[in-house]
Each structure stands twice: as C-alpha cells, then as structure tokens.
Amino acid sequence: MRILLWHVHGSWTHSFVQGRHEYLVPGPPLGIGLAGRPWRATEVSSSDVDADVVVVQRLEELSQIPAGVPRVYLEHNTPGAPAQQHPLADWDGTLVHVTHFNDLMWDCGSTRTVVVEHGVVDPGPLYTGELPRAAAVINDPVRRGRIVGTDLLPRFAPIDVFGMNTGEIGGLGDHDLPALHAELARRRVYVHTPRWTSLGLSLLEAMHIGMPVVALASTEAIRAVPPETGAISTDVDELARATRELVADPALAAGRGRRAREFALAHYGLDAFLRNWDVLLEEVIG
Known part of the structure; x- marks a missing residue:
C-alpha cells in the first residue's frame, strides 16, 4: 500500500511509518518532508503522486489531493469546548480520532468517526531513576500556558522540563527521541500536567521506559494511567505529595514504573496500532 501523509506530528508519524507499507511524505513547498528524521519513508515534491490512500491531518491538505484518491482525516486535537462542531461535521468521509x-x-454530526488509539515504538526498559527529580515533556510551555499546566510545574519541584522551546533545558524533543528517552530515564518520576490536550505521546513513552507517572486526571489520561502506575487525580496537592513520595523512595518508584511499562505495552503497543490502521485503510480503499 502506498500511503501519502504530511509530517505534522513527529512522534505520531514515527510510529505510523513503522508499518509494512510505502510512505510518501510531501517536502517543500507543500510540507516539511522528513525534516531529518531517520524514517523508512520517501520525501516527495508534490502531492500528485500515485498513492493508494491519503491520511489527511489539516484542512488545507484536502485541496491538495488528486480527485478520486481515497482519504481519511486524522484529528489529533481535543476541541476547545464539548459543544464545538468539527470543521468536517456531516462530511461523507471517515474521521479518525486518536482518543476516545x-x-x-x-x-462531528453525521460524519463517520473511528478511534485508533496511539501506539508507541518501545524504547525499552531504560529506567534508572538515579536522579531524585521529576521530569516533564512540554512543547512551548510559555505560549500554551495553562492548557498544558505550565503554571503547575513549580509545585512539583525539583523538576526538569524537556521539549521544544522550554528554555535552558530545552532542545530535546521528538527530533532526538533516543537522547530524550535516555535523559527522562534518569529522573525518578514523570509528571503529566496538561489540563486540556489530547493524550501526549511523551507520557506513553515514559511509561514504556518504565517510569512511574503522576498525572492530572483530565481528558484521556484517566484511561491511560491506572493508579498502580503512580498517581492520578484532579487534586494537585495530592499529586505533589505522590511525587515527593516517589522521589524519596526509589524502590517504590521502580515498582510503580514496572507496572507502568506493563500497562503501556499491553494497551499502547505498536503492533495493535499498526494492525488497526491497516484494517481501517484497507476498508477505505475497498
């Protein structure tokens, strides 16, 4: 199967292109191409290519696809409010959500919707927890502010924040996953502070690494973080106490981290993710 898709969400694409198909990624002027990622994919200069199906992730991409090519629309984001109508409500295609x-x-009105949950390339059980500190991965924490819980971070200090545009600790994001994972694995606990975003792949990667996790019980996190993997609550004081306890007790942290890895492998493994996408795309192609 020849699949055309734009490079929009680096971590998600990293998982998607691990499949058995041929992946075509538009470069300039239509997209950013592979952008240095070591993916098994081909960068193309036009969207007018011989593709069997297209995975669309932005509205403007719909107008760039040759007529008659089967397509699905992948929605990564959470709406601004529960009553917000999707731009493709009452569309005659298939809209794919990444979380329930x-x-x-x-x-989405009458538009057919399907959920294909995230799958993560397993970085392996890297966790050492040698540094008695917390870690978080947040891209653009200043610009995104309360949405990603930037204001809550001081309550989990000492904490190191990684991701794009994070200041002095920044520079390690999805463009350098091995280095990011290695640094995360040295911290004792992973903290997930977003109030209203889709489920962050960095959270699932931390669980795969074997980190215990402390998370706000908002959006999809309530399904992704069982209490036995660390702590999940809407009470920030409760989460801060749990973080301190895990930082102070390496054995407790390691045990919760092992359970986090077991859960992540069972529920957010790569094989199921790729299999579910294969079933959907083959159905769309007909």
Missing part, C-alpha cells in the same frame, strides 16, 4: 475522549467531545 476526543471522539466523545467533538461534535
């Missing part, structure tokens, strides 16, 4: 929460909250 997003599917629940977007008003």
Whole structure:
C-alpha cells in the first residue's frame, strides 16, 4: 500500500511509518518532508503522486489531493469546548480520532468517526531513576500556558522540563527521541500536567521506559494511567505529595514504573496500532 501523509506530528508519524507499507511524505513547498528524521519513508515534491490512500491531518491538505484518491482525516486535537462542531461535521468521509475522549467531545454530526488509539515504538526498559527529580515533556510551555499546566510545574519541584522551546533545558524533543528517552530515564518520576490536550505521546513513552507517572486526571489520561502506575487525580496537592513520595523512595518508584511499562505495552503497543490502521485503510480503499 502506498500511503501519502504530511509530517505534522513527529512522534505520531514515527510510529505510523513503522508499518509494512510505502510512505510518501510531501517536502517543500507543500510540507516539511522528513525534516531529518531517520524514517523508512520517501520525501516527495508534490502531492500528485500515485498513492493508494491519503491520511489527511489539516484542512488545507484536502485541496491538495488528486480527485478520486481515497482519504481519511486524522484529528489529533481535543476541541476547545464539548459543544464545538468539527470543521468536517456531516462530511461523507471517515474521521479518525486518536482518543476516545476526543471522539466523545467533538461534535462531528453525521460524519463517520473511528478511534485508533496511539501506539508507541518501545524504547525499552531504560529506567534508572538515579536522579531524585521529576521530569516533564512540554512543547512551548510559555505560549500554551495553562492548557498544558505550565503554571503547575513549580509545585512539583525539583523538576526538569524537556521539549521544544522550554528554555535552558530545552532542545530535546521528538527530533532526538533516543537522547530524550535516555535523559527522562534518569529522573525518578514523570509528571503529566496538561489540563486540556489530547493524550501526549511523551507520557506513553515514559511509561514504556518504565517510569512511574503522576498525572492530572483530565481528558484521556484517566484511561491511560491506572493508579498502580503512580498517581492520578484532579487534586494537585495530592499529586505533589505522590511525587515527593516517589522521589524519596526509589524502590517504590521502580515498582510503580514496572507496572507502568506493563500497562503501556499491553494497551499502547505498536503492533495493535499498526494492525488497526491497516484494517481501517484497507476498508477505505475497498
């Protein structure tokens, strides 16, 4: 199968192109291409290519696809409010959500919706927890502010924040996953502070690494973080206490981290993710 898709969400694409198909990624002027990622994919200069199916992730991409080519629309984001109507409401195509929460909250009208949950390339059980500190991965924490819980981070200090545009600790994001994973694995606990975003792949990667996780019980996190993997609550004081306890007790942290890895492998493994996408795309192609 020849699949055309734009490079929009680096971590998601990293998982998607691990499949058995041929992946075509538009470069300039239509997209950013592979952008240095070591993916098994081909960068193309036009969207007018011989593709069997297209995975669309932005509205403007719909007008760039040759007529008659089967397509699905992948929605990564959570709506601004539960009553918000999706731009493709009452569309005659298939809209794919990455979480059940997003599917629940977007008003898609009569458009057919399908949920294909995230799958993560397993970085392996890297966790050492040698540094008695917390870690978080947040891209653009200043610009995104309360949405990603930037204001809550001081309550989990000492904490190191990674991701794009994070200041002095920044520079390690999805463009350098091995280095990011290695640094995360040295911290004792992973903290997930977003109030209203889709499920962050960095959270699932931390669980795969074997980190215990402390998370706000918002959006899809309630399904992704069982209590035995660390702590999940809407009470920030409770989460801060749990973080301190895990930082102070390496054995407790390691045990919760092992359970986090077991859960992540069982529920967010790569094989199921790729298999579910294969079933959907083959159905769309007909």
